[in-house]
Amino acid sequence: MRLRWDGLKGRAVRxxxxxxxxxxxxxxxxxxAASTEAAxxxxxxxxxxxxxxxxxxxxxxxxxxNTVNEAIFERLLTYDYLARPARLIPMTxxxxxxxxxxxxxxxxxxxxxxxxxxxxAFGGKPxxxxxxxxxxxxxxxxxxxxxxxxxxxxxxxxxxxxALAEAAKKSGKYDYDAEVEGLKTPDRYTLQIxxxxxxxxxxxxxxxxxxxAVAREVVExxxxxxxxxxxxxxxxxxKQWTRGARIVLEKNSEYRGRVWDFAASEDGxxxxxxxxxxxxxxxIDRVEISIIEEEQSAWLxxxxxxxxxxxxGSFREQVFDEKKELKPEWRAQGVKLSRAIAPEVxxxxxxxxxxxxxxxxxxxxxxxxxxxxxxxxxxxxxxIRKGQAILATMPIPVGVVGHDSRYQPLNAYNPALANKLLxxxxxxxxxxxxxxxxxxxxLLLKFATGTTALERQxxxxxxxxxxxxxxxxxxxxxxxxxxxxxxxxxxxxxxxAAWTADYPDGDNFMQLLYGPNTNQSNHGCYESKAFDAFxxxxxxxxxxxxxxxxxxxxxxxxEVDGAWAxxxxxxxxxxxxxWVLGYKKHPILSATWVYLDIDTEKAPTKAxxx
Amino acid sequence: xxEAILSxxxxxxxxxxxxxxxLAWQRFRDDRVGLVSLVIVAAFLVVxxxxxxxxxAGNWNQEVAIHxxxxxxxxxxxxxxxAVVENAMHQExxxxxxxxxxxxxxxxxxxxxxxxxxxxxxxxALGADHETVAVVKEKRASLPFGGDRWGRDVLSKTIKGxxxxxxxxxxxxxxxxxxxxxxxxxxxxxxGRIDDALNWFYNVFSAIxxxxxxxxxxxxxxxxxVTTVILILGLTGWSGVFRLxxxxxxxxxxxxxxxxxxxxxxxxxxxxxxxxxxxVFHVVLVNISILAVGFIKAEVILSYLGFGVKxxxxxxxxMLNDAQGELILGRWWELVAAGGAMALLVTAxxxxxxxxxxxxxxxxxxxx
Numbered sequence: 001m002r003l004r005w006d007g008l009k010g011r012a013v014r015x016x017x018x019x020x021x022x023x024x025x026x027x028x029x030x031x032x033a034a035s036t037e038a039a040x041x042x043x044x045x046x047x048x049x050x051x052x053x054x055x056x057x058x059x060x061x062x063x064x065x066n067t068v069n070e071a072i073f074e075r076l077l078t079y080d081y082l083a084r085p086a087r088l089i090p091m092t093x094x095x096x097x098x099x100x101x102x103x104x105x106x107x108x109x110x111x112x113x114x115x116x117x118x119x120x121a122f123g124g125k126p127x128x129x130x131x132x133x134x135x136x137x138x139x140x141x142x143x144x145x146x147x148x149x150x151x152x153x154x155x156x157x158x159x160x161x162x163a164l165a166e167a168a169k170k171s172g173k174y175d176y177d178a179e180v181e182g183l184k185t186p187d188r189y190t191l192q193i194x195x196x197x198x199x200x201x202x203x204x205x206x207x208x209x210x211x212x213a214v215a216r217e218v219v220e221x222x223x224x225x226x227x228x229x230x231x232x233x234x235x236x237x238x239k240q241w242t243r244g245a246r247i248v249l250e251k252n253s254e255y256r257g258r259v260w261d262f263a264a265s266e267d268g269x270x271x272x273x274x275x276x277x278x279x280x281x282x283x284i285d286r287v288e289i290s291i292i293e294e295e296q297s298a299w300l301x302x303x304x305x306x307x308x309x310x311x312x313g314s315f316r317e318q319v320f321d322e323k324k325e326l327k328p329e330w331r332a333q334g335v336k337l338s339r340a341i342a343p344e345v346x347x348x349x350x351x352x353x354x355x356x357x358x359x360x361x362x363x364x365x366x367x368x369x370x371x372x373x374x375x376x377x378x379x380x381x382x383x384i385r386k387g388q389a390i391l392a393t394m395p396i397p398v399g400v401v402g403h404d405s406r407y408q409p410l411n412a413y414n415p416a417l418a419n420k421l422l423x424x425x426x427x428x429x430x431x432x433x434x435x436x437x438x439x440x441x442x443l444l445l446k447f448a449t450g451t452t453a454l455e456r457q458x459x460x461x462x463x464x465x466x467x468x469x470x471x472x473x474x475x476x477x478x479x480x481x482x483x484x485x486x487x488x489x490x491x492x493x494x495x496x497a498a499w500t501a502d503y504p505d506g507d508n509f510m511q512l513l514y515g516p517n518t519n520q521s522n523h524g525c526y527e528s529k530a531f532d533a534f535x536x537x538x539x540x541x542x543x544x545x546x547x548x549x550x551x552x553x554x555x556x557x558x559e560v561d562g563a564w565a566x567x568x569x570x571x572x573x574x575x576x577x578x579w580v581l582g583y584k585k586h587p588i589l590s591a592t593w594v595y596l597d598i599d600t601e602k603a604p605t606k607a608x609x610x
Numbered sequence: 611x612x613e614a615i616l617s618x619x620x621x622x623x624x625x626x627x628x629x630x631x632x633l634a635w636q637r638f639r640d641d642r643v644g645l646v647s648l649v650i651v652a653a654f655l656v657v658x659x660x661x662x663x664x665x666x667a668g669n670w671n672q673e674v675a676i677h678x679x680x681x682x683x684x685x686x687x688x689x690x691x692x693a694v695v696e697n698a699m700h701q702e703x704x705x706x707x708x709x710x711x712x713x714x715x716x717x718x719x720x721x722x723x724x725x726x727x728x729x730x731x732x733x734x735a736l737g738a739d740h741e742t743v744a745v746v747k748e749k750r751a752s753l754p755f756g757g758d759r760w761g762r763d764v765l766s767k768t769i770k771g772x773x774x775x776x777x778x779x780x781x782x783x784x785x786x787x788x789x790x791x792x793x794x795x796x797x798x799x800x801x802g803r804i805d806d807a808l809n810w811f812y813n814v815f816s817a818i819x820x821x822x823x824x825x826x827x828x829x830x831x832x833x834x835x836v837t838t839v840i841l842i843l844g845l846t847g848w849s850g851v852f853r854l855x856x857x858x859x860x861x862x863x864x865x866x867x868x869x870x871x872x873x874x875x876x877x878x879x880x881x882x883x884x885x886x887x888x889x890v891f892h893v894v895l896v897n898i899s900i901l902a903v904g905f906i907k908a909e910v911i912l913s914y915l916g917f918g919v920k921x922x923x924x925x926x927x928x929m930l931n932d933a934q935g936e937l938i939l940g941r942w943w944e945l946v947a948a949g950g951a952m953a954l955l956v957t958a959x960x961x962x963x964x965x966x967x968x969x970x971x972x973x974x975x976x977x978x
Contacts, residue, residue: 314935315939362732365729383759406710406713421732421736424736453932453934454935463922530725552717552721553724553725560727
């Protein structure tokens with residue numbers, strides 16, 4: 001398929017007669033013309049670890065379906081590919097929204113002339129994207145029949161929308177034609193959203209894939225089968241779909257195009273910018289996604305060059321040397337490494353309503369903080385995470401707005417101090433070497449756990465930590481879904497959890513500790529008046545130094561109360577084949593192939609790749 | 611007449627030894643494989659006793675070596691590496707600049723002003739000013755059988771694991787055999803309604819796939835630990851013994867000696883357990899041993915699936931569970947140690963069972 005024959009033909013031509021030369025020249029022109037038609041396809045081959053569920057944006061909650069939707073549909077806003085922490089930029093809007101009325105009114109102006117990809121639902125006519133499509137899509141997320149897993153992000157926010165959903169629950173019919181006060185379109189390309197309360201994070205919701213624009217005709221034509229008929233305005237269309245096995249995407253012929261124009265923000269970005277700046281997106285013609293659930297199978301496929309990306313995961317020792325750099329055999333192949341810290345935080349919470357560990361008395365604070373100080377997170381990173389994680393110092397992880405790298409934790413690892421603290425507050429050791437409560441009753445921690453090999457490793461480490469301060473701990477096996485229920489009912493004493501950013505703002509993490517979120521996302525039922533006051537003050541502010549200060553105060557308050565044993569943020573290490581250009585892991589975006597290119601000179605041809 | 615027969619039987623028995631059990635022992639002694647198996651099983655039992663009394667492997671939970679210490683087989687595999695000093699505390703990942711330290715001091719002052727720490731005075735008195743004390747320990751760089759991911763000795767773990775596995779295997783086998791024998795005896799001897807009821811009960815039990823039954827009971831019991839595993843295996847594994855013993859009792863209940871006992875007015879209880887049981891005891895014995903082998907394997911599966919022993923206990927199953935993620939990284943020693951020990955014991959136990967059955971089977975006695 002490549003233009004390798006040129007040189008050969010050139011040598012052959014010299015020995016031939018004039019006539020033959022003319023003939024061959026004609027043939028050369030002909031074949032050149034033919035060859036431009038059949039220019040090498042740029043194909044990207046990748047794997048998903050879990051099967052997709054379908055491609056209707058508000059109906060899917062899994063990462064992989066969302067990834068595909070990200071490339072097929074478009075939001076009002078999206079993220080800058082290189083800026084860290086992630087920064088919003090316009091997508092179908094002409095600019096970031098005008099925020100007025102003290103954070104209560106958002107006005108978006110749409111770019112005219114954006115078209116949906118052709119579909120029989122449009123009756124053969126081109127279909128332009130308008131502000132009404134976004135009104136329809138936002139309304140749709142709250143349709144009771146749809147049971148969208150993302151409804152919570154809009155619930156209680158937009159004026160009049162909740163009332164519409166309530167009315168539908170009574171009448172059984174959701175009225176899409178009803179006027180909603182908070183969702184207005186003053187003209188064809190203007191969308192005005194009015195909120196019940198000030199919310200400076202609403203722009204992030206406008207960039208969230210589940211709230212992409214869908215066309216009403218398409219949804220109404222396909223009814224229950226919208227999962228298999230994604231029709232959007234984005235750079236890719238779904239070409240082929242074998243459920244749970246293979247997804248093939250191709251360039252959307254109707255896509256308006258976009259120029260790669262991002263500024264470097266971190267070390268190493270300069271090369272990327274040089275490679276990609278000014279190219280017209282999308283560049284990849286075809287994306288072939290295979291579902292490979294076994295980590296080992298995916299790794300072997302990457303080794304056979306059947307995949308362009310390889311997750312390092314458990315195979316650290318085959319990839320890195322002692323200095324955590326690529327081993328020479330990988331460098332010799334030209335393989336590149338992308339390393340990024342996930343915008344997530346792991347934590348172990350205490351139930352504040354529990355008779356053993358809960359409450360705000362000095363003794364209980366001392367107990368919780370001693371437990372936190374006894375757990376060695378460095379060892380967790382070294383042994384369990386195989387070095388691929390960093391310590392979390394705040395509830396807000398690295399790369400998320402509000403994180404402050406200068407912050408130093410109060411309850412750092414210090415088993416000696418933990419023992420002294422417990423001694424000072426009267427947790428006396430008995431004959432068996434284990435401590436009792438200050439009132440003499442037995443002290444026994446109950447830690448919720450699953451039954452996998454990984455969880456057993458955590459339990460071993462926790463057991464070791466608690467032995468070092470003489471606190472008895474028992475592990476109660478159970479299922480994840482049951483634990484969620486129990487913790488929302490404030491019945492779980494201790495459990496390890498993790499939170500990944502829905503949007504890169506500290507608020508998304510601090511809400512996990514906000515008192516009124518008990519029975520929802522505040523699994524520890526932590527209700528501190530001081531913390532709640534800081535949090536409520538932060539909700540009223542846009543991103544600013546004052547708000548960052550409040551985040552620090554919340555972090556300190558959480559530590560003083562001993563609400564969480566903070567864990568870590570995992571590091572994702574991805575290997576990339578040399579022909580893939582422009583790759584950088586993004587903390588929020590996942591369909592990064594939209595921004596990539598392929599060097600067809602280096603890429604294996606069909607014959608080379610089995 | 612009866613007396614004459616009885617006396618002649620006694621003389622034959624006296625010539626050969628002292629009855630059924632000594633005859634069986636004589637035959638067993640001739641079986642070399644059986645003897646070797648007996649020695650191996652006995653050796654395992656001695657190890658179990660020593661480990662249960664804490665004489666060996668008492669410190670299996672101690673981290674004596676570095677993480678994933680390689681095996682050296684007392685210098686045979688490779689020279690034993692010298693001990694290393696390991697600092698449990700990490701160095702700061704990023705050294706803070708003087709400027710950032712100054713900035714942090716300001717932030718710290720601001721935080722102390724707005725966030726009240728009720729424990730601040732106590733911590734101050736205890737000397738906690740963010741200084742962390744280095745924890746330094748001397749650790750071995752290699753071990754005879756290698757170390758696990760925390761640096762615990764795999765040899766000690768294997769020994770301690772054999773204690774768990776064998777105690778579980780034998781106790782559960784005893785429990786299951788006891789249940790199976792009692793129920794089988796009742797069903798076989800009385801027949802009728804009792805037999806129907808127990809048969810129905812047995813059918814229900816054997817209709818559920820064995821592993822699923824175990825997992826279901828494990829999920830219901832919730833509490834993990836050795837006792838739980840013994841209960842699970844014992845309560846689910848009696849059906850095979852039940853079937854065999856029931857058949858034996860049906861066979862025996864028509865025999866003359868049972869009828870004679872009836873005629874003398876011996877109560878059923880006595881006939882069941884003092885007259886018939888000694889005659890079927892070899893079946894019971896062989897079954898205990900077959901079940902013990904099965905249960906050792908079942909415990910391994912149970913622990914491997916995470917339903918087995920607690921975090922502060924070790925068994926071969928939990929060791930295999932630990933080793934599964936390590937194998938691809940080239941750390942084979944924990945898997946080999948636990949797998950090898952289990953293979954050795956299970957093989958020896960199975961061969962011992964075979965030898966016992968051969969020695970105690972009256973049909974083979976006739977043939978010889």
